[in-house]
Amino acid sequence: MTVPDSGEIPGDGESPHSGGIRENAHSGGMHRSGEVSGNAFHGPTAFQVGAHNTLNVHHHTTTAPASPLDATADELARVVGAQWQEEAGLRRLLEPAPLPVRWRVSERSVAGRVVGATAEGGRARFAPLPGVGPTTRAQLRGGGGLPELHAVYGGLASGRLLLVGPPAAGKTAAAVLLLLDALAYRARVTPADRARVPVPVLLSLDGWDPAEDSATDWAAGRLTREYTLFHGRGGRDRARALLESGRIALFLDGLDEVTGRLRGAMVSALEGAPARIVLVSRAREAVLTAKKARLGGALALEIQPVRPADAAAYLLNRLPSPPPPAWRALADRLLDEHAPAENAVAAALANPLAIALLRDVYRDDGPVDELLDRSRFRTAAAVENHLLDHAVTAAYTPRPGHPRPRYSPETAERTLRHIAARLTRDGTRDLRWWHIPGWTRRRPRVIAVWIVSAVVCGVPSFLLAWHIAPTPVTAVLGPLGAVGGGWAVSRRAAELSVPQPLSSAGWRDIFTWGTVLSGIGQWLVVGTGLGLVMPMLNDHSPPFWFWYLITLPIGYSELLVTGRGYEIVARAPFLSLGAGGRYDKVREGYARPPVVDTRSVGPRDVWRHHIRLRLLLGLLTGWALGLYVGPILVWTQNLLSGALFAVTAVLWTGALAGLAGNLAVATALTAVQLHAEEGTPVRLMHFLEDARRRNLLRATGPVYQFRHARLQERLAARE
Structure with a gap:
């Protein structure tokens, strides 16, 4: 704001509690109507609580809310x-x-x-x-x-x-x-x-x-x-x-x-x-x-900056009495009114970040008095950089009475340096886990997916082709088809190396009453129609129930394409034919269904959602395709042909719809590649959540961020 009008706001020389709202010296808080008393600032970045440091929010009402919005x-x-x-x-x-x-x-x-x-x-x-x-x-x-x-x-x-x-x-x-x-x-x-x-x-x-x-x-x-x-x-x-x-x-x-x-x-x-x-x-x-x-x-x-007396009191209050000599010496330096103006420690501890880092880096018996060495720490920036450089190691150093960290300090620092450098290079503070597949060369990942899918999915499909037509042509075309199918799966996986929007469709977004009823209606209409018409055209038509069995996939695909599941079924042959235009129209006006749970959604929640939901739906799509043709093969040929087709459909469709297009799976595969190339943890998402709990990262919706921008900057510079 501009400089206040005369008489509005006094100069900095006045006490911060000299006028207006006044603190009660005995209670440590306020007693004006409507104020929250007993609070103060402390912790890793600037922090507060006092006598009422636990929030218990209860909304008990004696009458019903006047509005549903209430x-x-x-x-x-x-x-x-x-x-x-x-x-x-x-x-x-x-x-x-x-x-x-x-x-x-x-x-x-x-x-x-x-x-x-x-x-x-x-x-x-x-x-x-x-x-x-x-x-x-x-x-x-x-x-x-x-x-x-x-x-x-x-x-x-x-x-x-x-x-x-x-x-x-x-x-x-x-x-x-x-x-x-x-x-x-x-x-x-x-x-x-x-x-x-x-x-x-x-x-x-x-x-x-x-x-x-x-x-x-x-x-x-x-x-x-x-x-x-x-x-x-x-x-x-x-x-x-x-x-x-x-x-x-x-x-x-x-x-x-x-x-x-x-x-x-x-x-x-x-x-x-x-x-x-x-x-x-x-x-x-x-x-x-x-x-x-x-x-x-x-x-x-x-x-305002933290006062030296407040910093000293905060540090000593957390120590046993009497405090260790090293900590007592540091507090004395902070309280020394005759210390030179270039007192680097006092200047550094004027912000809550440095105070929090100090408590994290040095234990009760730690050599904290080394910070008083003016030859090593000439400026406040030198003190702060020293604390930042040791923050990760301190967070992952075993402490008595605490569970042993799952990751070594070296692994944690190497991983966080790599992440910080990547985010800084991208000009952002947000770690969007679904963008991680773009952090590495995609060729090794594409080749690995190609080989695995060609072998795992290609073997059953070759056996099916050989069972139907055991000829030299099948012996040649079967392996070529497996290689081609593996290439299609790997190309789909490669698409996720480019930053993608994060889909948020959940179980209740897809399986709504409207979509379920639409799918059931489509299934009954088509199944009943075929059951009535086919006997008129063929005297050896299968029984009535058979048509309901093979038309189940039609109802399933109707359920998906009329809701928010088209992204999954779109990769399945036959099931998505002609549904794209319908989905584009439905997507514009589709409203999400009611949900029972109410909670905030964090990064790991969203990642698990993609692993569980989208993978399972991809496999279900494969089963739907298997039911589409498998029973017909069983009826017209034999059980083995139908079973092989069902397995082939599940594997290929599951690979295309549930694995290759799954952002969470792509992130997990990239984590394996990063582990081989950079030495980061294989379970990267688990590490990120662990770093959050150790106060190095924070969660903002579905993204992670470094707790302090200065920590990201320092780690990136060291990388």
């Missing part, structure tokens, strides 16, 4: 609470001995005047949340901590809050903790007021093109992909309705990770969004964006 919002609050409670635990945001967070109104040119955000004496765009007073300029003068941040969020007239700060200042962690506080507050208000308290949802801005989608359309699409609550029929419409009615507040992270052109377009598009918005960005990128577009009415708050 029930959906309550369920979304439960799912989001469970999601971020787990994620905050993995980030260690909810541990005791908190590290305080402090914020002040930013004096950078990133937003308009404060009075434009508070709308004092004017018309407020958003009424304060029930039990929260309007935010005023007087309340903002002294800055504050997390409890005050929730009060500002809940009472801000513009509904537009911008959290900025330097890299590794703890901006995202502050947003996560604000989200948890907002959920806890929503759970405490009366049922009558709950509908007026929006459900906060944290989303990454990556992948949004404002030229294609409005903010509401994009957010509704993201909600549909990331929460199974919106996978049902009309789920996207419900998500849109929640957004348009103000029942969802958007917490948007990653503005600084998109290109400059898109940043300005995003900010402009967010102007008209009907939801409350909390936007998180690095300060530098926010300033650059503001030169092109500003978020109207936004209040910019800047996360």
